[in-house]
Amino acid sequence: MTVPPLSIVVALAENGVIGRGNALPWRLRTDLRRFRDLTWGKPMIMGRKCWDAIGRPLPGRATVLMTRDPGVAPEGAHVARSWEDAKRTAQHLAATMGAAEIAVVGGAEIYRLALPETSRMHLTRVHDLTPGDVVFPAFRADEFRETFREEHPAGEGDQHPFTFIDLQRR
Numbered sequence: 093m094t095v096p097p098l099s100i101v102v103a104l105a106e107n108g109v110i111g112r113g114n115a116l117p118w119r120l121r122t123d124l125r126r127f128r129d130l131t132w133g134k135p136m137i138m139g140r141k142c143w144d145a146i147g148r149p150l151p152g153r154a155t156v157l158m159t160r161d162p163g164v165a166p167e168g169a170h171v172a173r174s175w176e177d178a179k180r181t182a183q184h185l186a187a188t189m190g191a192a193e194i195a196v197v198g199g200a201e202i203y204r205l206a207l208p209e210t211s212r213m214h215l216t217r218v219h220d221l222t223p224g225d226v227v228f229p230a231f232r233a234d235e236f237r238e239t240f241r242e243e244h245p246a247g248e249g250d251q252h253p254f255t256f257i258d259l260q261r262r
């Protein structure tokens with residue numbers, strides 16, 4: 093089986109913050125639309141806390157939910173008990189769905205597992221020093237080259253201006 097590449101999708105503030113109180117610390121309607129477009133028709137790997145924050149399976153995508161808790165087995169998610177298990181499950185789902193990549197959608201614990209292996213990153217750099225309790229893990233920027241950049245003022249439903257940045261592993 094061909095292994096589809098991993099692709100991280102994340103919105104992070106200027107200070108690296110991605111979450112507060114197990115929720116997104118901002119409202120960015122334009123970014124939610126981009127998230128939907130980037131993940132549509134693909135398997136998504138996410139952590140249990142991220143799953144709790146979203147609170148439901150997202151339509152048009154398959155969710156691989158990482159948890160060590162044997163009691164967690166919600167409807168609408170494929171549960172994985174380890175990183176290897178998550179990748180294997182996502183690969184099978186990608187083959188079934190005809191998806192060319194696997195989206196890794198957080199939170200920080202899951203990004204940390206994926207970072208050494210991810211081929212791409214779709215970043216939304218939120219132009220704010222947002223207070224929060226979860227930050228995106230440090231990574232070697234020189235291991236990636238920028239392939240796309242688009243700046244946006246805050247539009248309707250967006251609390252901050254932001255920049256979409258795509259990175260590809262060199």
Ligand SMILES: NC(=O)c1ccc[n+]([C@@H]2O[C@H](COP(=O)([O-])OP(=O)(O)OC[C@H]3O[C@@H](n4cnc5c(N)ncnc54)[C@H](OP(=O)(O)O)[C@@H]3O)[C@@H](O)[C@H]2O)c1
Nearest residue numbers: 102103111114115116139140141142159160198199200201
């Ligand atoms: N800005 C963004 O783009 C973005 C994206 C996603 C999430 N977020 C935010 O990030 C925060 C959540 O991130 P987080 O780092 O606290 O949690 P998380 O990564 O979403 O989930 C952590 C959980 O994943 C499970 N897990 C982790 N490693 C595992 C492994 N190796 N094997 C099996 N299960 C494993 C564990 O679940 P159990 O405890 O059940 O065992 C762990 O408690 C929230 O605030 C959320 O809103 C932001």
